[in-house]
Amino acid sequence: xEAAATLAHARRRMIATTGIVLAVVIFFAIxxxxxxxxxxxxxxxxxxxxxxxxxxxxxxxPQHIAIVIVSSALTIAVGLPLGIWVTRESGRDFRxxxxxxxxxxxxxxxxxxxxxxxxAWGLGPAPAILxxxxxxxxxxxSGTVAGLEAVPPEVIDAARGMGMGNWRILFVVELPxxxxxxxxxxxxxxxxxxxxxxxxxxxxAGGLGLPIFTGISTENIxxxxxxxxxxSVLALLFDGAIAVLAMWLAPESSLD
Amino acid sequence: MISLEHVTKRYGDRMAVDDLSxxxxxxxxxxxxxxxxxxxxxxxxMINRLIEPTSGRILIDGTDAATLKPEELRQHIGYxxxxxxxxxxxxxxxxxxxVPKLLGWKxxxxxxxxxxxxxxxxxxxxxxxxxYPRQLSGGEAQRxxxxxxxxxxPPILLMDEPFGAVDPLNRDRLQGEFLRIQRDLKKTVVFxxxxxxxxxxxxxxxxxxxxxxxxxxxSPEQLLDHPETKFVHDFVGADAALKRLGRVRVDSVxxxxxxxxxxxxxxxxxxxxxxxxxFVYLVDADGVLVGWIDSRVLDRxxxxxxxxxxxxxxxxxxxxxxxxxxxxxxxLALGYRSLPVVAAGGRxxxxxxxxxxxxxxxxGDAHLADHTDNEAGSIGGGGE
Numbered sequence: 001x002e003a004a005a006t007l008a009h010a011r012r013r014m015i016a017t018t019g020i021v022l023a024v025v026i027f028f029a030i031x032x033x034x035x036x037x038x039x040x041x042x043x044x045x046x047x048x049x050x051x052x053x054x055x056x057x058x059x060x061x062p063q064h065i066a067i068v069i070v071s072s073a074l075t076i077a078v079g080l081p082l083g084i085w086v087t088r089e090s091g092r093d094f095r096x097x098x099x100x101x102x103x104x105x106x107x108x109x110x111x112x113x114x115x116x117x118x119x120a121w122g123l124g125p126a127p128a129i130l131x132x133x134x135x136x137x138x139x140x141x142s143g144t145v146a147g148l149e150a151v152p153p154e155v156i157d158a159a160r161g162m163g164m165g166n167w168r169i170l171f172v173v174e175l176p177x178x179x180x181x182x183x184x185x186x187x188x189x190x191x192x193x194x195x196x197x198x199x200x201x202x203x204x205a206g207g208l209g210l211p212i213f214t215g216i217s218t219e220n221i222x223x224x225x226x227x228x229x230x231x232s233v234l235a236l237l238f239d240g241a242i243a244v245l246a247m248w249l250a251p252e253s254s255l256d
Numbered sequence: 257m258i259s260l261e262h263v264t265k266r267y268g269d270r271m272a273v274d275d276l277s278x279x280x281x282x283x284x285x286x287x288x289x290x291x292x293x294x295x296x297x298x299x300x301x302m303i304n305r306l307i308e309p310t311s312g313r314i315l316i317d318g319t320d321a322a323t324l325k326p327e328e329l330r331q332h333i334g335y336x337x338x339x340x341x342x343x344x345x346x347x348x349x350x351x352x353x354x355v356p357k358l359l360g361w362k363x364x365x366x367x368x369x370x371x372x373x374x375x376x377x378x379x380x381x382x383x384x385x386x387x388y389p390r391q392l393s394g395g396e397a398q399r400x401x402x403x404x405x406x407x408x409x410p411p412i413l414l415m416d417e418p419f420g421a422v423d424p425l426n427r428d429r430l431q432g433e434f435l436r437i438q439r440d441l442k443k444t445v446v447f448x449x450x451x452x453x454x455x456x457x458x459x460x461x462x463x464x465x466x467x468x469x470x471x472x473x474x475s476p477e478q479l480l481d482h483p484e485t486k487f488v489h490d491f492v493g494a495d496a497a498l499k500r501l502g503r504v505r506v507d508s509v510x511x512x513x514x515x516x517x518x519x520x521x522x523x524x525x526x527x528x529x530x531x532x533x534x535f536v537y538l539v540d541a542d543g544v545l546v547g548w549i550d551s552r553v554l555d556r557x558x559x560x561x562x563x564x565x566x567x568x569x570x571x572x573x574x575x576x577x578x579x580x581x582x583x584x585x586x587x588l589a590l591g592y593r594s595l596p597v598v599a600a601g602g603r604x605x606x607x608x609x610x611x612x613x614x615x616x617x618x619x620g621d622a623h624l625a626d627h628t629d630n631e632a633g634s635i636g637g638g639g640e
Contacts, residue, residue, distance in 0.1 A: 158341025161306055161414075162355050162404075163331035176345045 051222020083144025128200035143185015147178030
């Protein structure tokens with residue numbers, strides 16, 4: 001019976017993985033085909049004004065993805081250890097301070113961070129990456145803390161009572177059990193990041209925000225739609241990719 | 257041997273454990289018992305240093321536990337707790353393998369040890385090793401918890417209300433199995449419970465605690481018969497005599513040599529009833545109990561086949577390793593003055609009578625007497 005469940009899980013996982021790979025391939029096939037994108041936009045908005053943004057999507061999308069990946073990687077690299085630390089003996093006293101801090105990071109508008117950092121760092125992707133990093137920290141840290149705090153205390157007590165050290169308890173018991181909730185936090189953070197990364201265009205870092213900002217200032221709705229739709233689909237693809245990753249990483253026993 | 261010497265644990269102003277000194281001999285089951293907050297769990301957790309004592313020493317085979325590395329100390333002391341604490345993301349086999357892995361055992365040795373332990377706690381290895389904890393019943397999870405605690409064959413076992421979270425029927429079975437396993441393994445066990453009956457059934461020595469200090473540390477018999485304080489007397493309850501029955505095994509007062517015949521041989525039944533025994537037990541070809549005959553009924557001219565009381569051995573018999581308390585309860589429930597004793601599978605071994613139970617309860621040495629049955633008519637068999 002449990003063997004059958006494992007098999008069903010493995011099958012679902014293979015189907016989901018194939019699905020997301022196909023979706024990514026189709027997405028890039030469309031993005032790469034400037035003529036197809038143009039004909040779709042012209043079909044909707046007509047040719048009264050040119051609705052197709054001059055920089056091709058195939059240039060803008062990789063810029064956008066690069067900003068998302070760098071800022072999210074930074075968020076995870078800082079957020080996970082921070083979340084782990086405040087649930088340890090040594091960091092427990094800082095739990096409230098840290099959660100207030102990351103809370104503030106999220107309520108502080110990224111565009112304001114951008115404005116402040118622009119004056120210090122000037123043009124380029126750096127101000128955007130910092131803004132996105134601060135903005136995305138909250139779901140990662142709170143997901144990590146929630147996941148670790150949900151590990152049943154008797155399980156940790158049993159582990160300690162059998163002679164496991166703190167590090168071993170963390171890696172063998174706590175993190176695997178917290179993985180599901182932690183990944184949910186990361187997923188939220190990354191998806192929000194994909195949309196918010198459009199602000200990067202404001203400091204000249206490019207990305208899919210560029211057609212949107214240009215469209216707004218030149219009152220060309222075609223540009224706005226081109227950028228916005230691509231960003232939305234990209235966000236869905238990231239969401240799907242992380243969901244599939246979770247199927248590979250999260251322990252089987254947490255599934256029904 | 258585990259020696260606690262003037263062990264004290266203080267939390268702020270509160271004394272959780274107050275100057276406790278006890279010695280636990282090798283191979284003994286020492287039960288720590290008392291009302292909530294009496295310090296019994298704190299005491300247990302100080303032995304493997306999950307809690308550090310404020311003062312005093314804990315010696316394990318003469319070595320001060322405080323001088324050992326906590327992780328190493330714990331790897332050599334089995335630990336089983338009420339909520340089991342199985343790792344939900346690991347299989348049963350992986351859970352049991354925890355300490356052997358910490359100790360660096362080879363995979364083949366771990367695998368065979370897991371199978372051995374599952375069999376020991378009464379779970380089929382083929383069926384259970386690859387299950388996850390969420391697929392187990394409460395009783396099965398407790399068994400796996402005990403198997404995990406025994407995994408590296410530690411000489412000492414700490415058990416904190418290990419059967420506390422299961423229903424009474426399962427608890428009774430788990431206690432029976434614990435005694436069976438303990439008879440073979442002879443571990444030094446420190447066992448925490450708040451259930452007096454459990455303590456009396458399992459303990460070689462009981463440490464009754466109250467508000468952090470020791471009220472009495474004695475064998476269950478001594479505790480029941482000679483409580484040193486009013487608190488001990490009140491705690492063990494007014495039914496001390498009844499509780500003592502919980503410690504006496506059925507086979508220690510069982511009578512053998514009863515009249516027995518094969519149920520499928522009617523002539524033999526007639527013949528047996530002519531003997532001086534009032535009750536004749538009926539068994540099938542394999543010796544499995546199927547019923548009995550009251551010869552007094554026969555005297556009134558009823559044919560033997562009709563006079564037989566047919567019974568299911570699962571309901572009307574007791575097991576030799578059951579307690580006399582259990583046997584008495586069953587006699588009262590069924591209204592019989594004696595019960596057949598059967599082995600696993602229902603094979604008739606002997607019988608136990610109400611009068612022998614009474615003699616044991618009165619503190620006599622009835623259970624030490626020779627019980628080969630030769631007194632005609634003295635063995636009240638069945639009858640309402």
